[in-house]
Amino acid sequence: MKIKQNIKGFSLVELVIVVVIIGVIAAIAVPRISRGARGASESAIRADLAALRAAVDLYAAEHNGIFPTTASFEAQLTTFTDSLGGTAVAKDATHKYGPYLRTLPGLPIAGVGVTGGAQGDSAVAAADAASIGWIYNEVIGEVTANTGTATDEAGVLYTDY
Numbered sequence: 599m600k601i602k603q604n605i606k607g608f609s610l611v612e613l614v615i616v617v618v619i620i621g622v623i624a625a626i627a628v629p630r631i632s633r634g635a636r637g638a639s640e641s642a643i644r645a646d647l648a649a650l651r652a653a654v655d656l657y658a659a660e661h662n663g664i665f666p667t668t669a670s671f672e673a674q675l676t677t678f679t680d681s682l683g684g685t686a687v688a689k690d691a692t693h694k695y696g697p698y699l700r701t702l703p704g705l706p707i708a709g710v711g712v713t714g715g716a717q718g719d720s721a722v723a724a725a726d727a728a729s730i731g732w733i734y735n736e737v738i739g740e741v742t743a744n745t746g747t748a749t750d751e752a753g754v755l756y757t758d759y
Contacts, residue, residue: 637751639706639707640750640751642706643705643706643707643743643756643759644759646703646705646706647741647742647743647759649699649703650675650699650702650703650732650741651740651741653675653698653699654666654675654698654734654739654741655739656698657674657675657679657695657696657698658739660695660696661679661681661682661683661695662681664683665736665737665738665739666683666734666736666739667683667736668734668736670683670685671702671734671736672702673685674696675696675697675698675699675702676696676697676698676699676700676701676702677693677696677697678690678693678694678695678696678697679693679695679696680692680693680694680695681695702731702732703731704731705731705732705743705744705745707743707745707748707756730744731743731744732744733757742757742759743756743757743759744757745757
């Protein structure tokens with residue numbers, strides 16, 4: 599004996615309604631996700647600046663108020679130093695300070711700057727300035743982001759962070 603089964607699928611109207619609902623949800627979610635990524639970059643740059651500034655301040659505290667030099671900025675913050683700022687890879691009797699950072703962070707703003715590294719306020723030619731992530735002033739120990747005129751969502755220059 600053969601039993602006939604009625605197998606029904608979804609109608610075209612039901613499928614269109616589901617596609618429209620998914621489209622509405624995507625239209626709401628995608629902008630929120632992209633804003634979250636932008637906010638994450640802004641938070642990352644603030645955190646990196648705070649870490650760099652804290653490292654510079656700690657270096658100065660241990661070196662009688664002398665800030666790292668522009669020429670040796672990365673080495674003086676990422677290796678061991680002596681009281682005069684000389685660097686060494688390993689800790690010894692004279693190189694007993696630091697390191698203050700594991701590595702110099704890269705600039706976390708997409709499309710602006712390229713890498714870590716620091717330059718003096720006017721020590722690097724304009725052609726090289728775009729590849730440097732951080733601007734460092736050894737006279738006052740100030741670190742800022744090398745982002746030119748780029749701004750965050752509130753219109754604040756990254757260089758003002």
